[in-house]
Amino acid sequence: MSRIPDAFIQDLLTRIDIVEVVGSRVELKRAGREYKGLSPFTNEKSPSFFVNPAKQMFFDFSSGKNGTAITFLMENDRLSFVEAVEELAKRAGVDVPREGGNEVSRLVLDGPLDALAVAEKFYRGQLRTHQPAIDYLKKRGLDGETAKLFNVGYAPESWDALTRLFPEADGQRKHAMDAGLLIERDSGGGAYDRFRNRVMFPIRDTRGRTIGFGGRTLANDPAKYLNSPETPLFHKGRNLFGLFEAKQSTKSELTSLLVVEGYMDVVMLAQHGIRNAVATLGTATTREHLTLLFKSTQRVVFCFDGDRAGRSAAWRALEQALPEVFDNRECRFMFLPDGHDPDSLVQEIGADAFRVLIEQAQPLSDFLLGELQKQVNIATLDGRARLPGLARPHVEKLRDGPLRALIVDELARLTRLGRGDLEAALAARAKPEAAASSAPNDNARRVESPGAKPVRIALQLLLEEPALASKAEHLGQIEMLAQPGLDILIDTIEFFRENPEAHAAQWLELHRGTARGAALTRISAMPLTIADASLEAEFLDCLTHLRKRAIRERQQALLDTARERSLEPAEQAELMALMQRP
Missing domain, CATH: 3.90.580.10 (Zinc finger, CHC2-type domain)
Known part of the structure; x- marks a missing residue:
């Protein structure tokens, strides 16, 4: 069809x-x-x-x-x-x-696709003749067969090596620019290569077509990894590196997929025979990622570093996964030893030992309840009384079924509440929310948590004035905050940064028919009562509020930890730095 x-x-x-x-x-x-x-x-x-x-x-x-x-x-x-x-x-x-089928009209779509295919072939050829790139990959432990499997290449250290392959006269250069391969010069006089002096990893869609690239610098570039920008073909929040290769590794359905964070993690795991690994593309896990994953398997294992940043990333993935885990679907969480990523660990311990760690990954329910318990003292009445309130927003995301029932049962055991009392506590906010949703002008009267308001306003402002995305700073700190909707805000900022000429309709059309699309459309329809002259200040105020809240939450988490045990030197230094922040 x-x-x-x-x-x-x-x-x-x-x-x-x-x-x-x-x-x-x-x-x-x-x-x-x-x-x-x-x-x-x-x-x-x-x-x-x-x-x-x-x-x-x-x-x-x-x-x-x-x-x-x-x-x-x-x-x-x-x-x-x-x-x-x-x-x-x-x-x-x-x-x-x-x-x-396998045929695509060559009227519009194949312009950028053909440009990407030309670039992939060019980069592969360059790798064969560039010894420093070959030496780098050998030093990382990568062999030629694996490099060939993933079509790894090299972008030469030149401003126009790729540009010269696309003549301007017949429109080929525009196709390369639309594909994110070239960047138009500010002066308007021609274009230059986006990727320079980088080891190149082609990113394929589920049909095996190259839709973008990830490039690892061989220089002292502060941007160690550089992805293709968002284009009509390539969306970081909707694509996964290595998924096509993972699906090609077996003739039957994949029993599981391992989600890691880096290109080299996927590549090195494949070299050791673990062919079911995929990577997110420099962004947090999204609902669209999960939809894609569960189309290929019923079991997803998230693999993260064991440090604070890794556990925060895992928590964000869990929040996205909760509505998607139903029927036979399963999510687990695997945390690596300090100082290791999947690439280094599999080379140190081997594939068999790594597979054992995958099998020992923590079930979603254990991770959820374990993290919630860290926020209270379960040995006290007050701590047990707080637990249902902490669990409520997460339990609400779960669909009715065995998993939700078992999590509620375990909460009842931990809190020592009867099942009926616990269900009442979990449903405590259902009535006011239901009243708000059934009231006229739902967009204006929707009940929001304090943290949701700055996220919503920032999104409203971005959809009204996409150029504000270029003003956003400290996103790394902001995205550590466990706030529903924050992933949509971050992805919207990144989309408009990488597509400065885009407008709201294009961003919404990319999410047609999804829960994210419905949320964006609802927010876009809300009335904006802020004067044009104040848009930027209001936007930056929202981001500042979110950043300060993220810092406060991390500071409180460290203080709570200090009450239970002595802080590690690194944690002490982090706490001191946080307390000195304005």
Whole structure:
């Protein structure tokens, strides 16, 4: 069955002006930064239908409908998704390509794809002739067969080695730029190579097509690893390095997938016969990652460093996993000894011992309850009384089923509460939330935790003014905070940083049909009452609030630890540094 490529849809949305599309069907009048008119979906007498040209989205507060130009045609003209795309393509004067089987239309999508294939071949050839890169890989323990399996290459230390392969005259250079391989010069006079003097790891989609690269520097570059930017083909939050190779390693369904953090971790594990490892691409685990993982296996094992940063990353992965673990799905958490990553550990202890560690990985329920217990003194009445409140937001994410029931049973044992009393405690906030969700104007009255508000406002501001992403700082500290929705904020910042010309509709269209897409659409529809002149200050205030809260939480965690045991020298130094921060 053929489908329309995502790349074409993204390109189409850049060609179309939603004001023109909607204006041909609805009488619109300028209202500040937006256009307004009567809803085409209800019989209203006062206009509550708005079109935002900056976001390239429409918002109908009368019917509750909102979305992109595609969504508008689907709702207003009663078209299917494909018909709506074809209608917009006709307006833009382009043909709609289709994917199907192993054949792909060469009208739009194969431009960037072909450029990526050319780059991969070029990088492989360069590796064969560049001895320092070969020596580096040998020093890391990588053999030629494994390098060939993953098509490892080398980007030469040149500003235009790859650029010269793509002539500007026939449009090939634009394809390479659209693929994230080249960067346009600020002066507008040509382009230059994005990757220079780096060992290159091709990133493939589930069909085996190269959609991006990860490059490891061979110089003293502060950016040790550099990924391709977000493009219509490549999304860090929706792709995994090594998944195609893992699926090719067996003719049957994968019994499990091991999620690690680095390219070399995946490659070295494969060299030792552990072919079921995949890596996230420099970003936290997302719900889209989990959807992709569970399409290939029913058991996912997350592998993290055993230090504080590793456990924080594991906790963020757990929060994303909770809604996705149901039926026969299973998640486990594996923590490595200090000073080791999967690459170094498998070389030291061998594949068999590493597999034993995988089998000993901590079940999701044990990790969840173990981390929650660290926040209270379970030996006291007060500590046991606090535990249900701490567990509530996490238990709420679980679907009804055996796992939730067993976790509740274990909470009952730990707190010494009866099952009925515990269920009542876990449901304590259900009534006010239900009342809020059933009230009119849900977007304005939704109940939020204190930590959710700055995340929501920052997202609203970004969707209104994507250029704010370039102002964001200290993301490494902020993302340590265990706050629902923070992963969406971080990924949105990264998307608009890497795609400075993109607008909100493109980011939302990438998440059509997902829980994340629904959340982003809801937030985008919320009224923003901040003056244009104050957008940047308000955005930075939100990030500052989140950063300070992350610092406070880490400081409190260290103080709680100090009450139970003596802090290690590194922990003492970290605590002192945190207490001296403004």
